[in-house]
Amino acid sequence: MNKIWTIFRSHPYISNVLGYTTLFASADLIQQGVLGGGPGSSTQLREDTSEQQTLVMSSDAGSDTQAQNSQCHIRKDSECSKYTSDEKDSLLTVKNFPMHNFDWGQTARIALIGLCFHSNFNYHWLRALERLFPGGGTKRISMKVFLDQLVAAPATISAFYIGLSTLEGKEDPFEDWRNKFWTSYKTGIVYWSIMQAVNFSLVPPVARTVYVGGISLSWTVFLCHFRQQRN
Secondary structure, X not given: OHHHHHHHHHOHHHHHHXXXXXXXXXXXXXXXXXXXXXXXXXXXXXXXXXXXXXXXXXXXXXHHHHHHHHHHHHOOHHHHOOOOHHHHHHHHHHHOOOOOOOOHHHXXXXXXXXXXXXXXXXXXXXHHHHHHOOOOOHHHHHHHHHHHHHHHHHHHHHHXXXXXXXXXXXXOOOHHHHHHHHHHHHXXXXXXXXXHHHHHHHOOHHHHHHHHHHHHHHHHHHHHHHHHOOO
């Protein structure tokens, strides 16, 4: 721990920027791994499931009977009796289907946004706030939190949606921003106000950017997942 702290004090900019970017990109991997949030994953699921169901339906009656009997050996007879023939085939199909694959291109784009904008913006923004309102105290911390939600929150949310849409080559890079900005902003006000209050009161200025990266982990998981949802 002492070595890590020494590195932060010796190279605060590099340590904070790289640490923030790593955490920012990790959030997308967590989102994909836990929630299955790669673009088009639900579409691929439907296509692959359809193909497998076609194969099952095209098999002869003897093969269908054999597959169903195999399933019944695994389950109790009373449980198997609850399902129809078609339901058993569907269960067998879903069981053998890999729910999603990681979209490394999406993670790379998110890492690029984190490296080029979010980490650098937060590093210089937090330093500026500390110069304007140095130290602690209720009034100074409250002013820092207020300005952070007034300026930094809209800027970082907008950069996330517009930046990713631009990197993906969408015809209208502002579409996601228009549809999802206000919900994201209102959702983050309480979360970020509490976390930044802790940041400004307890975390040394030299480590504040990477702290923001750490608390951004769950927030970015939310943004990545929310962005995949239909409008």
